[in-house]
Amino acid sequence: MEGDHEVEGLHLRNYIQSRFRTRPEDWFRWQFSQFRFPPGARILEIGGGTGELWVRNLKAISPSWQIYISDLSQEMMDTAREKLQKLLPPPACTVCDAQRLPFAGATFHAVIADGVLDQVNNVDRTLTEIEQILARGGCLYASTGGEDHLKELREMVNVVAGQAPYGRSSDQFTIENGARLLGARFPNVERKDYVDRLVFQEAQPIIVYALSESSMASTLTGECLVRFSQLVEQRLAERERIEIISQKGLFRACKT
Secondary structure (H helix, E strand, O other): OHHHHHHHHHHHHHHHHHHOOOOOOOHHHHHHHOOOOOOOOEEEEEOOOOOHHHHOOHHHOOOOOEEEEEEOOHHHHHHHHHHOOOOOOOOEEEEOOOOOOOOOOOOEEEEEEEOOOOOOOOHHHHHHHHHHHEEEEEEEEEEEEOOOOOHHHHHHHHHHHOOOOOOOOOOOOOHHHHHHHHHOOOOEEEEEEEEEEEEEOOOHHHHHHHHHOHHHHOOOOHHHHHHHHHHHHHHHHHHOOEEEEEEEEEEEEEOO
16 A cells, blocks of 8 residues: 555665664754753644654653644554554644644644655645644744755666656755745744764665655666666775765744
8 A cells, every 4th residue: 555655665764864874863863852842832743754753752752741743644643653652641643734734723832844844835835834823932843854965865866867856946945945934934943953974885775765765766667776776786886885965954933
């Protein structure tokens, strides 16, 4: 099933990023360390996937928080609910579109959008929804990639396909323009960067990672996949290792 494939792909990317990172602290724990939630906070994560952010930080979760997780995928929410069933109180898992959030205004003290705003069709509409459900003084924590994120991987796919597997449009939410897009709605915007290098000495994890990305997987089929595998093997033979940059950033934007 397509949903099961999405869940598996997300698991693979999270595992590979954690396994081959060079930074001591992984992305999920670093990101969580930047959050500032008050006691009794109502927190919503949109596009929460399988709940990995919370799974990786179970010991840091306050029992006073009310956690809500949403995602477009029912399979993702089922997986998140199963993983976090022992968390007390258990999070509420809701299937919904980030561009049509089914929550009352001024409900949440914090909204988390981890790698979501660069994926939605309409960033402005999504930010309108988030602004409406945030309480006064509440904060949006929005993460995204930069222009260099996975550039070595994208370049190899481009070599064998003759075209970029995916690009960034001028209105897509990125590290580079995130402060401007958020600043139009939130007066207080801060940015913190997380830059890592994934280091590989074997081809298979690189190939698996590329195939776990739907945009790359749609390009890497048939003969193109064969050429990609050969290119990865060739570069490893020449260099003994392949380094792929992981360039991410986290914005904190608060409502007055």
